[in-house]
């Protein structure tokens with residue numbers, strides 16, 4: 001008598017952290033229990049993954065699903081389905097732009113209750129650090145937040161005040177004690193505000209005016225400042241959505257002298273240039289803005305060199321009406337959480353020969369490791385049975401109707417991708433297959449181990 005499993009995936013090419021290998025993988029009670037060239041025994045379900053690459057399911061560390069409070073923009077149900085359709089098994093939801101923002105235990109519980117009911121995939125929840133909630137960090141830590149998010153500049157939402165330097169220093173002192181990371185949106189508030197005010201006063205509201213109002217130096221200066229606070233306090237610091245190669249360089253230098261800092265970047269900073277944004281229009285507006293081609297080349301060099309900790313989508317949708325108007329004035333935020341893996345397979349693997357194992361680490365393993373989420377993010381015995389099955393050489397053009405977002409808009413619509421997610425499996429259960437969501441919500445709350 002052989003073993004009996006819940007699921008065996010046979011004949012696939014597994015994308016493990018140390019490389020790719022052709023092997024079978026078996027799951028029992030939601031966990032990977034065996035990986036071998038050929039697994040004997042029986043299973044309730046067998047998937048033939050011949051010709052398919054089996055990735056660890058994506059964990060998107062940075063999304064804005066806006067529930068509760070702004071469900072006309074996106075919801076935990078629609079957003080989590082989009083995650084699954086992109087090969088994802090988990091996401092970490094930002095403390096804004098939900099309303100209330102997640103700034104204390106009460107608002108956390110409110111979001112948690114909805115997510116437990118509505119989320120198709122597993123989820124972690126971020127807390128916020130603002131000038132007004134320094135006294136709430138302990139209670140949010142007890143709730144199980146994955147970390148704290150803060151903005152050096154205006155957040156775009158008045159209910160989420162920016163973190164002034166005093167709050168940054170005091171907040172990091174507290175978080176160092178709590179053992180939780182702080183992620184900062186780094187753009188110098190005074191300079192961006194002044195440049196934006198001047199542009200508005202002069203009627204300079206086009207796309208190139210927007211870029212000029214948020215030059216690279218505002219990010220670079222603020223990353224350096226935040227690193228100083230992290231170095232002083234010992235707080236674990238994560239720089240959000242880095243848009244400049246110079247910013248990554250600052251992180252690498254700080255790490256080499258022992259500072260606990262790392263950087264996240266977003267697919268669109270690696271794929272689009274300022275010229276693309278000018279062509280695409282407000283659908284591609286985000287902050288910090290997408291930079292020039294020269295910076296993009298340098299970003300890829302940093303990516304290949306392992307200087308980026310993980311890649312997220314920063315999925316930040318809104319009502320499309322808020323994107324209608326002059327570039328400088330409209331909402332900044334890009335809808336992207338369904339496209340991170342196909343975009344990386346296309347632009348990193350096919351175009352630039354980035355190893356698949358590195359893509360898997362940056363979209364799954366490193367995310368979970370950075371936040372102390374145990375047992376998730378890689379194909380290894382003892383880990384959750386989370387997989388994205390991919391047809392690596394098949395091409396497709398992303399159509400608006402393929403998107404699971406509440407509003408079917410994204411700068412990726414019309415892009416040709418090479419690498420199709422055919423099936424997503426969460427803890428042994430297929431949740432997405434051949435373009436369809438095939439499961440009810442089964443998402444569980446993920447808490448960091450600290």
Ligand SMILES: [Zn+2]
Nearest residue numbers: 062094314316
């Ligand atoms: Zn964001």
